[in-house]
Amino acid sequence: MASIIRPKTFAHVVYRTYRFQEMLDWYVKVFGGKIQYQNPVIAFVTYDEEHHRVALLNLAIVKGESQARTPRGQPGMDHVAYGYRSLRELLDKYLELKAIGVLPYWCIHHGITVSLYYADPDGNQMEFQTDSYTSNEDANAFMYGPGFAENPIGVEFDPDEMLERLRRGESEASLLLRTQHLPVSEIRGSMQS
Template structure:
């Protein structure tokens, strides 16, 4: 692993706790994050909502202050591209894809990054939301891989895949490891390869 030469890191760094979005679609956003990520409102009003899906008091906050405007070119403006949520197992991750598909919620981007297998959705405001599973089933192993693998350095974005081909592979009895390896080898490519990873415009 390359030596970390940074000298200004805190000895006890804080942990990432939540992300806050501004929105003019409060009810839609609350419902969407409930469906996709299992986030339930701890507090909700027309002006603000705090939502969680674990023991934390909130993981996503939504604010709707007076005078708020929609973005003009969100997909090509700087800022957060997406937030990410992780499932502990491949089966949980794929079952969630199937559940959302059956609700008519489909990803706009699907990538095997090596460190994760990931499907990307857009919330009602066009923010990206990644739902992932660790490609190694272990953070220590995936951390080692991202830091040292020439494969990742050469292609950090990863390999596109068709999630329906992944579903079929599991139905045929393939293990997560085998599916992951075959995905990395390009065996489950979608019919159309996206030209970029920009957020699609929803306005």
């Protein structure tokens, strides 16, 4: 039996809230955190060298706008994230799960990570991700840059197409960098309304 690919890290947790600023203030205060990025819809907080450990989604803005993607629309945990060592390993995990009939419901290149989102039988959501940058300093610089401010959610991608590009010899490094000319994710557009 082949060995199962396991995550390298537990990366972050995302919460949905109607008390966006109150929650943000609480996580900064309780964890001695630092706000990495904030707009009216989403905020990212870290308490160590990682680009983010906690993210908050403002339900006062996104509720009703993203019901198809997040039907629960209630305050609480949105998802937890697990980190993989490389893009190749993340895509190998995708193939491993696909072979047993487990498919992601959303594949998105966030810019700081390339991510596959899955849901368990109860609907609990999880993000399997690999970092796009080799250092946290570079990831943080991306989060402070104009590309992230323009599109903090990311662009959707097809994991099978990405695998094919790797097989044809395209480097992981080139696939990990999100270029600004890519289209904004559909969910991002709905959150701008």
